[in-house]
Amino acid sequence: MSEVLQKDTMLSYLASAVESNSPEIAIKEINERGIENLNTASFPTRKDEDWRFIDLRSISRNTFYSVDQVVTKDVGDISEHYLPEALNSRLVFVNGEYVDELSSMKDLPKGVIVGNLTDNAGSEVVKTHLGTITNYEDDVFASLNDAAFSDGAFIYLPKETVVESPIHILNIFTDADKAFYATPRLLFVGEMYSKATIIEEHYGLADNVYLNVPTTEFKLFAGAHVHHARIQRDSKQASHVSRPIATLEKNAEYHSYTICLGAKLFRNDPRVIQNAEEVDFTVDGLVLIDGDQIADTHSILDHRFPYGNSHQLHKVVVNDSAHSIFNGRILVAKDAQKIDSFQENRNLLLSDSGTVHTKPQLEIFADDVLCSHGATISQLQEDEVFYLHSRGLTEQKARELLVYAFALESIESMAVKSVEELLHKVVIEYTNRDNK
């Protein structure tokens, strides 16, 4: 596989040095496609409209090795990260590589597959769908994932099958002697009227530099219902560039909630494509950042057929000199009448030096639709703080409660109790960090 990833040499280097060593044809084909795309793709700069607020030097000035070229620290006991609701429906990846001993799949309904992509690469489902849903052409990070991945999560639900326990995809990143890149991959295929909850988590055990470039592909056939929570708690020195995409057939429902807490630089480009009439989808986000963290969400809600409901609530809390960017594109094609789409971006600035950029981008070509959007940037209201303070709460506790209340709506959307409790704790830690 690849050796070194560096700014100037990166693309030419990858073109020559990355080679697919997967014995699986389905994966090898995508690896080769990725390598080819890296040949023609260009590394984004601030002159590119979609990247103009992001300083990619934290990536470009570093040298990133492939995982097999670095010495990684042992993962140790990570059982505290297991979800009690998903003890028998968990896939664990360490630095992008599947770890069977830490994973657990038991008592799943008949025909359901939850496993490593490599082990299932021969199946017709994988051959048919892997790499066909993702559409981030010309994108260096998606191409890098294509080029270098071999392991990954594969979830398949047969027709009319409901998986009651949430499926936990736990991506753990360990300390290493050198900076590395990891290419987590997730393919979900839900047949007609199937139903599942997916918790995709990224967690950095140490404070090291790495580049995490996950690609996730969700294919929902008619009437399939999916709840997809994504929790990003990478190392505070890491960069995370995500390409999650879902395509929906008739009556499908896809609800995604992305929680961003970690990483020095987080870039997330969620896309949902409506492939038939009468779909319902959600692309919510909650961002809690401080220090010099950057979190950039560039989403596309792509309505291509009539009768669809979509919601997007993107909530952001910024402290210190952190920087949040939100660019929410809503596309409605000419014949996609009766679309009901609602977008809201709410930002809470806790410091004087934090920055928020927000841009709704509605491109509507149909004439009978209901599309609304709103964006607010505010600070904690001093009268709210004083009100709670005068009731006996310390000023710190008052602020903590108010930030918690701001985030609460997103947390309550998690649908898995232990995840809600975890996020509750994390929000308290975030607001309470100065008291430690």
Added chain:
Amino acid sequence: MLEIINLHAKVEGEDIAILKGVNLTVNAGEIHAIMGPNGSGKSTLAKVVSGHPEYEVTEGQILFEGEDITELDADERAHLGLFLAFQYPVEVPGITNKTLLREAYNTIARANDREELDPLEFEDYIVSKLEVIEMKNEFLERSVNTGFSGGEKKKNEIFQMAVLNPVLSFLDETDSGLDIDALKVVSEGVNKIANEKNAIVMITHYQRLLNYIKPDFVHIMLDGKIIKSGDIALAEELEVSGYEQYERKLSVNGEAQ
């Protein structure tokens, strides 16, 4: 219980004095009414006594149970038993009445070495206080003041007062914006809470509230000072002749700006 001595205060960072030498003594078991026209400083007095950071005390003292509280933070004053019913109660979306009150109640209990209540005990306790303002259990689960009507917001202030059981309460224009039914509920609530151990200072523009809550003392505040004190007769006189005679007197004396 409360002794305010020659209190001067201004808005933090500005030079305009709002309180210009207030003197007021409140003892246990008493109900006081401070009346005055808009801009006389009566709401500011309530905020300064409760520790609002927007104001700076430039001279004078606030003594509570003999202790100088002039420099204490708002939460520390609440721990001692001070309470301010806000003129404009603040909406706090996402935090339920119950959550806020349990946090407040237990924080105050901790500060006073009293036993905290666990969620079940607190539930029983708080439900028992609902009758003070004639509200149903659902009231507890609603976000603090969020989407409340004006009357509900004022009732919520009195409800909080009933739950936190303060020693001294300032009610800042609690009557404003209330229809007659809500006014009755609110004032009956206050009357139920009032006893010989606590004290209440009502701040009001109109005499209307005093028909329902009988004050032992009435003070007239004008231009940052209490210029006259008396009993309920003073309020009745104001109702007839208004504040104008006092304002004129001030101008004659050359003290008004």
